[in-house]
Amino acid sequence: MAASIAVTANYVLQPPPYALDALEPHMSKQTLEFHWGKHHRAYVDNLKKQVLGTDLEGKPLDHIINKTYNNGDLLPAFNNAAQAWNHEFFWESMKPNGGGKPSGELLALLERDFTSYEKFYEEFNAAAATQFGAGWAWLAYANDKLKVVKTPNAVNPLVLGSFPLLTIDVWEHAYYLDFQNRRPDYIKTFMNNLVSWEAVSARLEAAKVASSSSA
Amino acid sequence: MAIRCVASRKTLAGLKETSSRLIGFRGIQTFTLPDLPYDYGALEPAISGEIMQIHHQKHHQTYVTNYNNALEQLDQAVSKGDASAVVKLQSAIKFNGGGHVNHLIFWKNLAPVKEGGGEPPKGSLGSAIDTHFGSLEGLVKKMSAEGAAVQGSGWVWLGLDKELKKLVVDTTANQDPLVTKGGSLVPLVGIDVWEHAYYLQYKNVRPEYLKNVWKVINWKYASEIYEKECN
Numbered sequence: 001m002a003a004s005i006a007v008t009a010n011y012v013l014q015p016p017p018y019a020l021d022a023l024e025p026h027m028s029k030q031t032l033e034f035h036w037g038k039h040h041r042a043y044v045d046n047l048k049k050q051v052l053g054t055d056l057e058g059k060p061l062d063h064i065i066n067k068t069y070n071n072g073d074l075l076p077a078f079n080n081a082a083q084a085w086n087h088e089f090f091w092e093s094m095k096p097n098g099g100g101k102p103s104g105e106l107l108a109l110l111e112r113d114f115t116s117y118e119k120f121y122e123e124f125n126a127a128a129a130t131q132f133g134a135g136w137a138w139l140a141y142a143n144d145k146l147k148v149v150k151t152p153n154a155v156n157p158l159v160l161g162s163f164p165l166l167t168i169d170v171w172e173h174a175y176y177l178d179f180q181n182r183r184p185d186y187i188k189t190f191m192n193n194l195v196s197w198e199a200v201s202a203r204l205e206a207a208k209v210a211s212s213s214s215a
Numbered sequence: 216m217a218i219r220c221v222a223s224r225k226t227l228a229g230l231k232e233t234s235s236r237l238i239g240f241r242g243i244q245t246f247t248l249p250d251l252p253y254d255y256g257a258l259e260p261a262i263s264g265e266i267m268q269i270h271h272q273k274h275h276q277t278y279v280t281n282y283n284n285a286l287e288q289l290d291q292a293v294s295k296g297d298a299s300a301v302v303k304l305q306s307a308i309k310f311n312g313g314g315h316v317n318h319l320i321f322w323k324n325l326a327p328v329k330e331g332g333g334e335p336p337k338g339s340l341g342s343a344i345d346t347h348f349g350s351l352e353g354l355v356k357k358m359s360a361e362g363a364a365v366q367g368s369g370w371v372w373l374g375l376d377k378e379l380k381k382l383v384v385d386t387t388a389n390q391d392p393l394v395t396k397g398g399s400l401v402p403l404v405g406i407d408v409w410e411h412a413y414y415l416q417y418k419n420v421r422p423e424y425l426k427n428v429w430k431v432i433n434w435k436y437a438s439e440i441y442e443k444e445c446n
Contacts, residue, residue, distance in 0.1 A: 038419040079366050132310050133389040133409075134367035153367035171367070172410035173419065181273040181411065 011051075011061065011084065013044045016091035023096055026193040031177050039173055040087040047080035061085050062158060069159040082154035086136060089156075090169050095196035102197035106204060113146040121191060123148045128168050128187045139166040139200065141207045163207035166200045243290050245283040246315060248276050249322075257327040261431045263416045271322070274411055278314030278390070285311055313390035317370060320405050326433035336434035340403070340441040347382045357384050359425040362408045373404040373437070375444055401444050403437040 016036060021029035047064075051057045056064050056077060065085060068078035101107065101117050114120035120139075127150040128137035135152040142162035149157050157164045168174075168190050175186035251271055256264030285307040292300035326332035335351050336344060348354040354373065361384060362371035369388045376383050378399040385396050393402040406428055413424035 034418050042419070132306075133369075173414060176410060176414040177418075180269050180415070181277070 011044055011048050013041050014088055014091075016094075018094075018096055023094060023194060026189045027094070028178050031174075034177065035169075035174060036087070036091065040084070043080045043083040043087065047077065047084050050077045050080055065156070065158060069155075079154045082156055082159075085158075086154065086156055086167065086169070089164060090136075090167050092199050093166050093168075093196055094190070094194040095198070097193075098196045099191060099193040100195075100197075102200065104201070106197060106201045109146055109204070120146075120148070124168075125184070125187050125191065128170050129184050131170050134171040137168050137170060138164050140164050141204060141211075144211070163203070163210065165203045165207065166195065243286060245286055246279050248272075248279050249319070251322050253325075253327050253330065258325055258332070258431045261332075261427045262325070262413075266411075266413065266415050269415075270407075270411060271318075275315070275318040278311045278318065281307065282311035282315050310390050313392045313395075316392050317390055317405060317407070320402055321407055323436045324404050324406070324433055325431050326435070328431065330433075331435050332431035332433055333429065334434060336438050338438055338442070339445065340434070340438040343382055343441070354384070355429055358404075358406065359422065359429075361386050362406055362425050363422045365408050368409040370405050370407055372400075372402055372406075374400040374402050375441055377401055377444055380445075401440065403440055404432060404434075406432075 013036075016032065020032040020036065023032065051059075051064065054077075056067065059067075061081060061084060064077060064081040068075040068081055070078070102110065107117060110117050110120045114123060124137060124139065127148045131137060131150040131152065133152065135150060136156065138149045138151065138157050140147055140149050140157040140160075140162040142157075146165070147162070149160070149162065151157070151160075156167075168187060170183060170187075175183060179186040179189075248271070251267070254264075255267040255271070258264075258267060285304055289301065289304050289308065292304065335341065341351070344351055344354050348357060358371050358373060365371065365386050365388075367388065369386055369391075370393075371386045372384065372393045374383050374385060374393050374396075375381075376397065376399050382403075383397075383400065385393065385400070387393060387396060393400045393405065406425070408421060408425075410421075413421060417424040417427075
C-alpha cells in the first residue's frame with residue numbers, strides 16, 4: 001500500500017500556495033474562487049459531516065480514502081475524502097509562471113520511461129483528453145517507474161498502489177468558465193503554463209524514500 | 216456480393232426527420248446534428264442561451280462526430296473480422312452513441328414556456344405520476360434529489376418500465392442511456408446533470424439548476440411517449 005505523501009490535510013481546507021488570481025491569465029481568479037472556494041470547500045465540509053460519529057472520524061485522510069475505496073466497491077465517504085485529497089494535490093501541482101519542460105533527474109526519468117519529454121507530454125495530454133466524463137489524469141510512480149494514469153470521478157492512484165506525482169483535474173468545473181467545452185486547450189495551457197515541476201520533483205523524492213523503506 | 220444503392224439527398228428529403236444519412240458503398244447509416252425546435256434563448260431564464268448554444272453546437276455535435284467515427288471504424292473492424300478491434304470500440308460507441316441518443320431526447324424534453332414548457336402533465340401520464348409518486352411535486356422532489364446526488368457526470372430519468380407497467384426514477388452515469396439500467400425501460404424525461412448542462416449559469420449550485428429546469432420541461436412530449444407505449 002502506498003504511503004501517504006505530500007497532502008496530509010486533516011480535513012482542513014488549505015488555501016492554494018498562491019493568491020487566487022496568481023494563475024491568470026491561464027486559470028482565472030473566478031475559476032479559483034469557485035473551484036477552490038466552493039467545490040473543494042464543499043468536499044471538505046461534507047466529509048467532516050459524513051465521518052462525524054463514525055469510526056472514520058479523526059482518521060487521517062489517506063486512511064479514509066483507502067478504507068472507503070473498498071477495493072472498488074465505494075463506500076459513501078470515498079467521494080468527499082478522495083476529492084478533498086485530490087484538490088489539495090491539484091493546487092500544489094501548479095504555480096504561477098509554471099509549465100514547460102522539467103530538468104535534472106525528473107527529465108532524465110521522463111526520458112527513460114517515455115523515451116522523450118514530448119512523448120510523455122503527448123501521453124499525458126491524451127489521458128486527460130480521453131478520460132470520459134469526470135475524472136483526473138496523473139503522472140504516477142510505482143515499481144521504480146513513471147507512468148501516466150487516468151481515473152474516473154474521485155479515484156486516485158493511491159488506491160491503485162502508486163504514488164501520485166502530478167495531476168490535472170478534468171471535471172468540467174475545472175475548466176468550463178475559462179475554456180467551456182475546449183478541454184484540449186485547457187490541458188495544453190496547464191502543461192505549458194501551470195505545472196509546478198518543483199512540486200513533482202519533491203513528490204518523486206518522497207515516493208522513492210517511501211518505496212525503498214517499504215521494500 | 217449485393218450491390219447497395221446510395222440514396223440521393225432528394226430522396227431522403229422526403230423522409231421524416233431522421234437525422235441520418237447514408238454514406239458510401241456499404242450504406243452505413245451515420246448521423247447528423249438535428250436543429251433545435253426552438254431558439255437558443257427561448258428557454259431563458261431557466262437555461263441561458265449561452266449554455267443552450269454551446270451544449271448543442273459543441274457538446275452534442277462532438278458526440279455525433281465521434282459516434283460517426285466509431286461507427287466507421289466498427290464497420291471496418293467487422294468486415295475484417297477483427298474481433299479485438301470490435302470489442303475495443305464498444306466504449307467509444309457507448310459514450311458517443313449514448314451521448315447522441317440522450318441529447319436527442321433532452322432537446323425534446325425541453326420547451327419554451329410559451330409552447331407549454333413547465334405545464335404539468337395531464338391525461339394518463341398525469342394520473343400515473345399521482346399514483347406512483349403521490350403528486351407531481353413528489354416526483355419533482357425525488358428526481359431533483361437524485362439528480363443532485365449523481366457523483367461526477369450523468370443523467371436523472373423518469374422512465375416507464377414497459378413490462379412491469381410502472382413509472383421509475385433512476386440515474387445513469389456518464390452518457391449511459393436509460394436502457395442500460397433495464398432493457399424494458401423507456402425514457403420519458405431525462406435531465407442532463409453533467410456540469411456542462413448548467414455551469415456557466417448556475418456554477419457549482421446544481422440544486423438550483425434542478426429547481427429551475429422544471430419550468431421548461433415539456434410534459435406534452437413525455438405524455439406522447441407514455442401513451443404510445445401503453446397502447
